Amino acid sequence: MRTTVGIVGAGPAGLLLARLLHNAGIESVVLESRDRAYVEQRQRAGILEQGTVDVLREAGVGARMDREGLPHDGIELRFDRRRHRVDFPALTGGRQVMVYAQTEVCKDLIAAQLVDGGPLLFEAEALAVEGADTPAPRIRFRHEGREDVLDCDYVVGCDGFWGVARQAVPESVSRTYERTYPFGWLGILADVAPSHDELVYARSDRGFALLSMRSPSVTRAYLQVPEGTDADDWADEEIWDELDRRLEVDDPDWRLARGPVTSKSVTPMRSYVHEPMRHGRLFLAGDAAHIVPPTGAKGLNLAVGDVVTFARALIAYREKGDATALDAYSETCLRRVWQAERFSYAMTTMLHRAPDATAFDDRIQLARLDRVTTSGSAEADLAEAYTGFAL
Numbered sequence: 001m002r003t004t005v006g007i008v009g010a011g012p013a014g015l016l017l018a019r020l021l022h023n024a025g026i027e028s029v030v031l032e033s034r035d036r037a038y039v040e041q042r043q044r045a046g047i048l049e050q051g052t053v054d055v056l057r058e059a060g061v062g063a064r065m066d067r068e069g070l071p072h073d074g075i076e077l078r079f080d081r082r083r084h085r086v087d088f089p090a091l092t093g094g095r096q097v098m099v100y101a102q103t104e105v106c107k108d109l110i111a112a113q114l115v116d117g118g119p120l121l122f123e124a125e126a127l128a129v130e131g132a133d134t135p136a137p138r139i140r141f142r143h144e145g146r147e148d149v150l151d152c153d154y155v156v157g158c159d160g161f162w163g164v165a166r167q168a169v170p171e172s173v174s175r176t177y178e179r180t181y182p183f184g185w186l187g188i189l190a191d192v193a194p195s196h197d198e199l200v201y202a203r204s205d206r207g208f209a210l211l212s213m214r215s216p217s218v219t220r221a222y223l224q225v226p227e228g229t230d231a232d233d234w235a236d237e238e239i240w241d242e243l244d245r246r247l248e249v250d251d252p253d254w255r256l257a258r259g260p261v262t263s264k265s266v267t268p269m270r271s272y273v274h275e276p277m278r279h280g281r282l283f284l285a286g287d288a289a290h291i292v293p294p295t296g297a298k299g300l301n302l303a304v305g306d307v308v309t310f311a312r313a314l315i316a317y318r319e320k321g322d323a324t325a326l327d328a329y330s331e332t333c334l335r336r337v338w339q340a341e342r343f344s345y346a347m348t349t350m351l352h353r354a355p356d357a358t359a360f361d362d363r364i365q366l367a368r369l370d371r372v373t374t375s376g377s378a379e380a381d382l383a384e385a386y387t388g389f390a391l
């Protein structure tokens with residue numbers, strides 16, 4: 001098999017890239033190791049930055065998002081029994097975010113690809129990327145019990161943190177930067193209307209809590225839990241009780257609505273960057289190259305930024321013969337990636353309680369929150385980063 005761009009992985013990065021290339025008349029083949037149902041149901045991100053929303057609309061896959069997604073103009077910060085609203089449009093010159101689940105983004109992209117796009121092979125596992133630093137890279141993969149080879153002009157590794165594409169970058173040129181956190185997020189989905197109309201990020205002496213949503217009738221909520229926690233160790237009522245404690249606020253009118261929990265899982269927290277994001281004709285995009293803790297809601301949005309950067313660069317090369325943007329792919333992406341790493345790290349350390357936190361650390365966290373909620377420039381910095389960096 002042969003194509004122009006071989007894409008490993010059908011998460012948001014791989015699927016969106018296939019769509020952007022299709023719209024520009026560039027051939028691609030997507031290889032995805034899991035089946036379609038798995039990709040469409042894997043619960044993960046839910047917040048789309050303004051730039052991501054704009055890209056999905058321009059790519060022709062924004063219609064359902066615009067009907068069913070929930071535009072949000074702010075978030076609430078809770079600490080010390082106080083609440084403070086961060087008003088995004090007022091602080092950023094009109095920017096918003098959109099609550100629309102990653103599962104739905106993937107469903108929309110898959111549907112579009114299957115109607116008129118290039119091949120999208122499910123249960124096709126890439127085994128290795130070979131010849132990355134030659135003019136003829138290829139992907140060895142297994143599909144329907146047979147091994148096969150996809151010959152490409154370019155390979156884009158969109159196969160997430162555990163994929164194989166990154167392994168094709170020799171150790172001698174790879175640099176990795178990593179931090180793991182001694183806690184994770186216990187996340188639930190519950191069939192109950194969200195108790196607040198915007199996301200609530202809460203810092204408490206018991207740890208972090210996030211009240212989020214998937215739709216007007218589905219609540220998404222998270223609790224900071226110790227590293228290695230098993231989701232089944234927590235009974236549903238214990239989760240609601242703990243959310244109640246961590247979201248406590250001096251407002252007699254606020255109440256946490258409880259409902260049946262339909263899903264429960266634990267996510268580890270990690271910051272990770274692999275440099276460079278390009279080796280020869282292999283380009284890494286999304287979680288294959290970097291991971292952020294979910295506190296800043298940046299992972300999916302960074303994946304979108306990477307593939308937009310690649311698609312624009314390839315189009316410029318093919319239409320104008322100008323390889324400048326392709327050559328600068330890694331530097332361009334890494335600049336945005338490190339801003340997202342900085343922001344996600346800052347949000348994580350401002351809001352989570354480390355197991356060895358001292359009274360001094362607690363006071364510093366409260367001072368940081370006090371600063372963000374009383375200084376216009378500090379608050380604008382948070383709002384700008386949350387709504388997203390320029391694509």
Ligand SMILES: Cc1cc2nc3c(=O)[nH]c(=O)nc-3n(C[C@H](O)[C@H](O)[C@H](O)COP(=O)(O)OP(=O)(O)OC[C@H]3O[C@@H](n4cnc5c(N)ncnc54)[C@H](O)[C@@H]3O)c2cc1C
Nearest residue numbers: 009011012013033044045046126159160286287298299300
């Ligand atoms: C609980 C949770 C909450 C999150 N919340 C947010 C949020 O609010 N906002 C946000 O922006 N981000 C969030 N994220 C992060 C976000 O989900 C990821 O950053 C995003 O999925 C990255 O997309 P991707 O396409 O790069 O990788 P992935 O979504 O990981 O997709 C990679 C794909 O490659 C496939 N694959 C792997 N190996 C192979 C192989 N060898 N051959 C073929 N296919 C392969 C995988 O099956 C997968 O489908 C969250 C993550 C989690 C876990």
